[in-house]
Amino acid sequence: MRKALIMITITVAVLYSCTHDRVVPYKTSSGPIAKGDTVCFQSDVLPLFQTYCASTGCHDGKNNGEDRILNLTTYSNIMQGIVPFNTGPSRYYSVIQDGSMPPGNSPKLTPAQTATIAKWIDQGALNTSCATATCDTTKTTYSNGVSQIFSTYCNGCHGVAPGSGNVILSDYASAKSAGTSLKASFLAGINYTSALPAMNMPPSGPLSSCQVKQITKWINNGCPQ
Ligand code: HEC
Helix, strand or coil, X not given: CHHHHHHHHHHHHHHHHXXXXXXXXXXXXXXXXXXXXXXXXXXXXXXXXXXXXXXXXXXXXXXXXXXXXXXXXXXXXXXXXXXXXXXXXXXXXXXXXXXXXXXXXXXXXXXXXXXXXXXXXXXXXXXXXXXXXXXXXXXXXXXXXXXXXXXXXXXXXXXXXXXXXXXXXXXXXXXXXXXXHCHHHHHHHHCCCCCCHHHCCCCCCCCCHHHHHHHHHHHHCCCCC
């Protein structure tokens, strides 16, 4: 009976989703595309999985005691739990949406970030990459520019106390404290010039040069709010 109910629910969900217009983004084989209303996998979605799901000791491709070792750092691996155009059976979306992942006290994705993943799935879950048109080197305060970068690229590890390396970037006071007291190593880290490779941030690969400029200005200006 329960199985039948689940089947009916899935069937209704599938039928329902088919009545909706599908927004198909531009294909990517010809290289970067203009941003428009398309969710870009490479700049909007992948960093969320890398930051919130693939942090050290979690779904990083090593055996961390999971039933199945997951490595949520690449498009092809992420697609093993995503069904294009259909958030319902997309397991790597539903566990985020229902709050079960990231687990426990780990930093959760924000509703806006969760909605971005849903929209990307609704658009066909393609491996899109876009010109980083949203980056603006003049946006160099915490509330306008910097906190948005932290939220996408850093807060999966630096969002909840004590934070990796005891660094919290998800609220202004803590971020300012890190930006002032760790100024030199913070700058080296985001520029990927740390003497210790493990200190280069974010660990999955450098930010765009525009994003590095925004954070650099913010730190050099004394971390304005
Ligand atoms: C996948 C997890 C992860 C992500 C994402 C991440 N960090 Fe880190 N971060 C760490 C860990 C782990 C350490 C501690 C490294 C150590 O002590 O060896 C650290 C340390 C730091 C430090 C302290 C450096 C010092 O000198 O003590 C800063 C600053 C920092 N991160 C900034 C950032 C910024 C900015 C971002 C986003 C652009 C970011 N991190 C993204 C895991 C992460």
